[in-house]
Amino acid sequence: MSQSGAVSENPYALPATDLQKLFDSLTQRGYQIIAPTVLDDAIVYEPVESVNELPAGVTDEQRAAVYRIKRRSDKAMFRWAVGPRSWKHYLYPPHQRLWEARRNGGSGFDVVAEPEEPPVYAFVGVRPCDLAAIAIQDRVFLSEQYRDENYGRRREKALLIAVNCSHPAGNCFCASTGTGPHAQTGYDLALTEVLDSKQHYFVIELGTERGAEVLEGVPVQPASPEQCEAAQRVLENAARQITKRMDTTDLKELMYRHLDSPHWDDVAKRCLTCSNCTMVCPTCFCHTVEDVTNLQGTVAERWRKWDSCFHIDFSYIHGSPVRVSESSRYRQWITHKLASWQDQFGVLGCVGCGRCITWCPVGIDITDEVNALRRSEESKAALTSPKEESHANP
Amino acid sequence: MARTTKPKLAVWKFASCDGCQLSLLDCEEELLEVAGAVDIAYFPEATRAVVKGPYDISLVEGSITTPHDAERIHQVRRASRFLITIGACATAGGIQALRNFKDVREFVGAVYATPQYIQTLSKSTPIHDHVFVDYELRGCPINKYQLLEVLSAYLHGRRPNIVPHSVCSECKRRGVVCVMVAKGVPCLGPVTHAGCGAICPSYGRGCYGCFGPKETPNTASLSKRWRQLGVKEEDLVRAYRGFNAYSEAFRRESESHER
Numbered sequence: 021m022s023q024s025g026a027v028s029e030n031p032y033a034l035p036a037t038d039l040q041k042l043f044d045s046l047t048q049r050g051y052q053i054i055a056p057t058v059l060d061d062a063i064v065y066e067p068v069e070s071v072n073e074l075p076a077g078v079t080d081e082q083r084a085a086v087y088r089i090k091r092r093s094d095k096a097m098f099r100w101a102v103g104p105r106s107w108k109h110y111l112y113p114p115h116q117r118l119w120e121a122r123r124n125g126g127s128g129f130d131v132v133a134e135p136e137e138p139p140v141y142a143f144v145g146v147r148p149c150d151l152a153a154i155a156i157q158d159r160v161f162l163s164e165q166y167r168d169e170n171y172g173r174r175r176e177k178a179l180l181i182a183v184n185c186s187h188p189a190g191n192c193f194c195a196s197t198g199t200g201p202h203a204q205t206g207y208d209l210a211l212t213e214v215l216d217s218k219q220h221y222f223v224i225e226l227g228t229e230r231g232a233e234v235l236e237g238v239p240v241q242p243a244s245p246e247q248c249e250a251a252q253r254v255l256e257n258a259a260r261q262i263t264k265r266m267d268t269t270d271l272k273e274l275m276y277r278h279l280d281s282p283h284w285d286d287v288a289k290r291c292l293t294c295s296n297c298t299m300v301c302p303t304c305f306c307h308t309v310e311d312v313t314n315l316q317g318t319v320a321e322r323w324r325k326w327d328s329c330f331h332i333d334f335s336y337i338h339g340s341p342v343r344v345s346e347s348s349r350y351r352q353w354i355t356h357k358l359a360s361w362q363d364q365f366g367v368l369g370c371v372g373c374g375r376c377i378t379w380c381p382v383g384i385d386i387t388d389e390v391n392a393l394r395r396s397e398e399s400k401a402a403l404t405s406p407k408e409e410s411h412a413n414p
Numbered sequence: 415m416a417r418t419t420k421p422k423l424a425v426w427k428f429a430s431c432d433g434c435q436l437s438l439l440d441c442e443e444e445l446l447e448v449a450g451a452v453d454i455a456y457f458p459e460a461t462r463a464v465v466k467g468p469y470d471i472s473l474v475e476g477s478i479t480t481p482h483d484a485e486r487i488h489q490v491r492r493a494s495r496f497l498i499t500i501g502a503c504a505t506a507g508g509i510q511a512l513r514n515f516k517d518v519r520e521f522v523g524a525v526y527a528t529p530q531y532i533q534t535l536s537k538s539t540p541i542h543d544h545v546f547v548d549y550e551l552r553g554c555p556i557n558k559y560q561l562l563e564v565l566s567a568y569l570h571g572r573r574p575n576i577v578p579h580s581v582c583s584e585c586k587r588r589g590v591v592c593v594m595v596a597k598g599v600p601c602l603g604p605v606t607h608a609g610c611g612a613i614c615p616s617y618g619r620g621c622y623g624c625f626g627p628k629e630t631p632n633t634a635s636l637s638k639r640w641r642q643l644g645v646k647e648e649d650l651v652r653a654y655r656g657f658n659a660y661s662e663a664f665r666r667e668s669e670s671h672e673r
Contacts, residue, residue, distance in 0.1 A: 296592070313567075317569065383639075
């Protein structure tokens with residue numbers, strides 16, 4: 021799947037100075053806008069009201085275990101790569117009360133379902149990799165067989181306004197996973213920011229009817245062929261900037277061939293089992309359920325909380341955990357993400373956003389670990405191939 | 415469910431600063447609930463009234479640093495059905511365990527005019543080195559909500575929702591941006607037991623390790639990263655020699671940087 025394909029038919033253009041009017045349209049329609057903003061030296065998705073809160077003139081640099089925001093010489097609003105937070109913070113909150121039970125005076129109790137209606141979100145600035153991640157979480161939480169209402173209530177009302185990638189960071193490898201830098205599907209609107217010495221505007225592609233609705237009253241014009249070409253150049257330029265690669269050929273089989281690899285012990289020497297990679301991963305969905313009581317025992321609550329396969333108690337079954345060693349926990353995470361996820365959900369569990377590489381405190385790089393497994397096979401093949409030849413030609 | 419008698423709670427102090435006991439008094443609005451659920455039978459910090467033992471629950475604060483306390487903890491154990499140690503002193507020896515890395519007689523000689531009056535042990539040790547402990551609550555000081563959770567779990571016969579995961583898991587759930595990755599600030603969070611709610615990182619500071627080592631702490635890998643961030647060997651020793659200096663994982667890591 022080519023992800024730097026042409027801008028779709030009949031796009032619109034909106035001057036950057038009129039972006040607030042799109043925000044106003046969203047607010048008037050009752051959406052709570054979640055958009056990128058600078059917080060604690062990072063670009064994160066937060067509730068915002070004004071375009072003035074966007075990270076205009078700010079960008080980032082990312083390496084393994086390093087993230088730094090930098091000033092830009094221009095006022096571009098969306099020339100940065102994904103930060104530590106993903107949209108799952110809003111669709112699948114880190115802590116969520118599922119229900120509570122209260123004693124009813126007699127010998128029984130009443131269950132009170134969580135009454136709170138979640139906000140109707142408009143996500144502005146969803147990167148193509150994160151659109152792909154949301155589509156993956158949809159498969160996890162909204163399958164016909166097992167539907168998660170807590171996710172569904174948030175997800176189905178949410179409006180997704182994508183902004184195509186113009187500034188991939190050093191850890192981005194969406195070109196390898198086929199999930200970027202140009203959004204192909206899954207958005208209500210997709211914007212491409214164009215900024216040159218003379219003009220600053222957005223080329224807007226329509227994805228859905230709901231997307232078209234929120235443009236009513238916003239001063240958009242049909243985009244000119246020149247504007248479409250300029251947007252096209254932004255996307256092509258972004259695609260060229262992605263240098264990190266992960267070879268996905270035969271990836272599932274590769275991972276399954278290495279369940280007993282000594283390489284996992286090498287990773288375990290570095291891995292902190294701190295769970296940062298799973299928490300920043302936009303597709304990781306594992307959680308635990310905790311029951312709490314008040315001191316008098318009159319109220320009990322059931323909470324859902326993000327959990328991680330790096331925690332020992334995560335694999336606690338029948339009296340003891342099954343993945344105690346650090347190596348087994350890292351192997352579980354990467355093998356699920358890249359291999360068994362495909363068996364389970366029919367897609368790769370990785371969207372190439374690079375968050376796990378940037379936010380690992382010791383910089384463990386998922387692409388490096390895959391490459392290490394491939395190299396180990398190549399060196400083994402080099403050692404064994406003469407023998408195999410002699411077999412074939414006795 | 416009407417209970418005929420409330421469980422009796424005792425709070426004991428050994429070598430410590432009283433901060434963890436104060437966490438119980440700091441419960442404020444929940445304190446009345448606590449008093450409603452348990453009979454506060456022995457708590458000299460709060461009241462001179464003493465109800466005789468035995469006690470259903472004993473909260474033990476502080477470490478063992480004197481021959482007298484090494485005896486007294488056995489009496490406390492005998493008088494207690496369920497013994498919970500609270501705080502870094504009781505669970506790891508506390509900041510006073512810094513003596514364990516030196517010769518305590520030198521300190522006594524330097525500080526006291528008449529050292530022969532001082533009866534002190536050569537090491538400050540956690541309660542679990544002396545008696546069986548039913549539950550350990552970490553922290554310097556402990557988190558009052560965790561204390562309420564342990565009491566609530568005990569009262570209702572369930573497991574407390576207290577996990578030995580990293581402080582990172584708390585940062586990420588709260589949406590606190592990693593200070594080590596985004597600012598280059600050395601942080602003990604990846605090897606430290608959760609429970610504080612990631613207080614220091616939420617103010618832009620690195621974690622000081624107040625809750626001691628998490629499950630399977632990879633201190634060697636974290637130290638390697640700290641050195642890349644420019645931290646010197648002697649400062650690595652100091653970082654691990656905080657309130658939980660004598661916990662196994664932190665002790666070994668600090669010693670490895672002294673060689």
